[in-house]
Amino acid sequence: MKNCLWLFVLLAGLAQAQTYTIQTVPNTKLIDNSYVSNPNNLLSEKTVAQINQQLAVLEKQTSAQVAVVLLSSIGDANDFDFAQGLFRLWGIGKSGNDNGLLILYVEDQHIVRIHTGYGLEGILPDATCKRIEMQFMVPHFRNGDTDAGMLAGLNEVIHIISNPQYASEVNANESPGRSAIEWFALIFMIGWAIIFSVVFLINLSMDHFKKAGSKEILSASLSVGQWLLLVLMVPIGLAYLLSLANSWILLLVVLYVYLDLLVVDKYKRVIACAHEALGKESLYKIQHFMKVQGVVWSEWALIFPIPFAFIGGRYKKIIQELPTYPRLCQKCNQKMSLQSADQNNFLTDKQQFEAKIESATYYIWQCKGCASTLIERNPSNKNYFERCMKCGVMAFQSTLKTIRLASQKQTGLQLKVGTCKYCNYTEEQELILPKLQKHGKNYNSDRTSDDSGSSWSSSSGSDSGGSWGWWRFRGRWEPAAGW
Template sequence: MKYQPFLFRCLLVALLFGFLVSCDQSKKQKFSVEDVPDPKKNGGGYVSNPDHLISDATVSELDEKLTALDNSGKAQVAVVILKSIGDNESRDFAHKLFNYWKIGEKEKNNGLLILMVEDARKLEFETGYGLEADMPDIICFRIQQEYMIPHIKEHQYDEAFTDGVKSVASLFNNGNYAYDKLPDQPAQDVSLLPQPPPDAVPAPPVAEPALATPIDVATASSEDSDVVYAAPQAFAGTEVSTNSASNDYTGDFSFAAIITWLFASAIMMSIFFGKKLGKKTKSYNDSDPEPLNMSAVANEFLRPRWIGLIIIHATAIYSIFYLAVLKHTDVGFWKTCLIYYVIWVVFMHVAILLIMLRSSIMLRNDSRHLRWLRLAVLRRDLRPAIFVFPLPFLWLYILLLKRRLNHLRNDVYDCPHCSQPMHKLDEATEDTYLDKGQILEEKLQSVDYDVWRCESCNTQTVLNYTNMRSSLADCPSCKHKTFRCDKILTKKHATTSSEGWGIKEYTCVFCSYSHDYQFVIPKVSSSSSSSSSSGSSSSSSSSSSWGGGSSGGGGASSSW
């Protein structure tokens, strides 16, 4: 098959492309601070969220809080949330990004950068010179550990940055970063309430489950029983499980792996099951079509084509959706590849069973010779599958198919005249019974001939066994499989608005008959040019910028 090695190489290239895409971005290209989208240049916000790790609603909420904090003149805060920064070290990257954007007012140097790098599992705070007194490193670390890292560990990025920004705002507005521990209302006036005696012993807390009614526990003083001091009250439903929000987490999946398998599956479907039956090169003249060589002949028993691809991709996408959305599991590149591989394994087994069933029905009334010709096409297409799917069942079927073809070709024939067993001649002797064209076909390896001779009545039977991988076609003049394409010429190149065309020059090696066949070159796709032009018009014309501050090198770093 002329194009099978090419298609197989395409499959290997597609898998190699997927492997390269699966590698960390840091290994493919250098990631720098210039690659981080500046929110000030894209709407004038404070949050850079290019990988959409937090929701748009959370971005709007953070922008609102940080705008108020910036307008108060107390601090200018930038929030950056990235999947990866390549092979850069997160602390050094935060320092460079701070100074590249110049966060904070130039006179006050009151800038703060909050940077999270997901694949490095790092959370960085970088502060300007003017914040080092109000926001020392220990406070930065406490905000990270108490309000952000617990949420980040649960993939609750929205909650992590909402609570983190609340804590920062509370530090500058109230002098205390623990915003959730501030008094919600003025202190109660207890001057008119009876005061406990100095030696009164307060009631210890009671470790009881939360009840529907207040826990009524009181302890009286041993000396003065007139005053009773109530223990703290607890009510049912006051605690919320921290794990409940984790059920909302949606696992990540590899879009690159899906794209890789879209191409790989199409290539494998073409290799293993052949093209559409009778598909030929598009020609200007339908009355003079290009001859079909054996390498382009598809098997007759099963050609799933688009239906098979739809089944494979639908099953794979549903499996990825089930794991990522319903089971809250990350589905990375290699896990996606494993899902597709398992689906292909099942698909191939079902396909083999269908082929076995259909071939037994379709070949029931055929002669041995015709059975061999039809099954040889099937073996040609399925043989590469044993290298991609080295499974016992597939190997066994290919082995049985090979043995069946061997029996169909080499089992002794009975003479059609005297019914006596015939004898198969060897390669040297059989040439006596072949014409010059047939001998040339054997030399070109387009056809291999077997000659059977009856010793009793001297009857000869010549059977042709076509090489299903041959690129030679039947010559319209001499009818031998010695017609080959010697040259392909492009007469008109295709453009985005019109098709092109060319000529394939065929010549018969045996009788020297030649003929030119015209073919059509499809139009050039314009999707790439239109996408590039549309993408260039999306930039923002905002003139907003940061204040011109610089980093003092302070801050904190946390991992999870």
């Protein structure tokens, strides 16, 4: 160390009248751990000692590194280039945040320049540096008082850097930008995994329906493998990669665009699933499936308005067009065409009757390839027809007559008279209404039921005359809300 000092003094002596280049300025930080490079003794020893003490405290408190360089001459070199070159060569400031600052004083050019690293530009922009130079330093330099000018300028710089308000910006050790976005990415990943696991479970129970009379399930969901890859791995991977890029905006934009794509993909899957089910499942069930999915869509549309601006209206139209969307032949997989004329050639008497009284509508599809036909029956309880117990045709219609009102002392009695319009089968049924209770529910009031009773298989009405049978019966008899 002593040898180094001697060497420095020797070099300093030799350099007295020297024109300095970036390479020949003594890097005193390496030589004797001094913040001040003063080879021409332009500052007094006392001032150098004072500056060293102040800058050591500053570095300890904020991790910011400040170097002070005073030279008699840099020849014709540009002061900005010189300061920047020296700044880079010495690597002033901690590498994590580049929070260094260099004050260059050149005697023969009458120039002082405060050069900041990237990490300090925010709190010490060029304009501020210029102001410090002109306001605090140059007046003293004009009077020939280099020590006072340098101390005044440094005081101002130290005052700004050590302002607690700027602590996180200055401090290199914690690298705040990076860690904040990494936290965000971590929380995002955990939140994402939880939310989309729940969404996946809901999807599993919602996004499919069983084909009529088949074990096959038609599903609009991704398979478990696809789901793990597309919904979990890719977004989490993207979040991680983008956290390295250290930009919130980029992270959010990329993930948002990716989600938009997933939403559009889901939309296409739902439609494909519905189209695949046509001709295999009842039209009512397919439409119901799409409507339920549509409710989910409208919620998603709040978060992803851009894709929905394009697909929202189309979705409704697709539901409306389902009845006439070409079915695929189950034998040869070709498109079938709808037969509008001469429907009766394809239908049985019973089917024709149902079509006539509009208790069911029939679509007859014929394959263009193999000429096989598909008869699609879609029940409608527009006119409140029920299935006849005797002939099975949906042509049974009933009227209800009240014989005796229920009171608190007595049960009520109603008579239901039903006739089949197809086979004239007639049925009378006495319905006993339970006594009214003093407090609580009025059992005479109407109840509604969700049972749509739309297909043959589900219309398993009970014949027992008790009150339990009555409620079951009412549930089936009333037109369901969906129709």
